[in-house]
């Protein structure tokens with residue numbers, strides 16, 4: 807696994823992603839809603855799993871590759 811991907815997974819696991827839910831705690835922003843769907847708080851799970859826009863991107867990516875991703879091309 808490329809180190810960039812491993813580091814991103816580590817940041818997601820420890821919730822170190824600068825999403826709006828984290829930025830509102832640091833008082834960087836005043837609104838924690840997802841800017842894409844505007845229906846939920848933009849936490850890490852929402853960004854990478856639950857957001858309808860994210861789900862569509864994952865679906866299109868998997869559909870375009872036939873369900874397989876290249877080992878050196880994560881996106």
Ligand SMILES: [Zn+2]
Pocket residue numbers: 840841842843844845846852856857858859
């Ligand atoms: Zn969303």
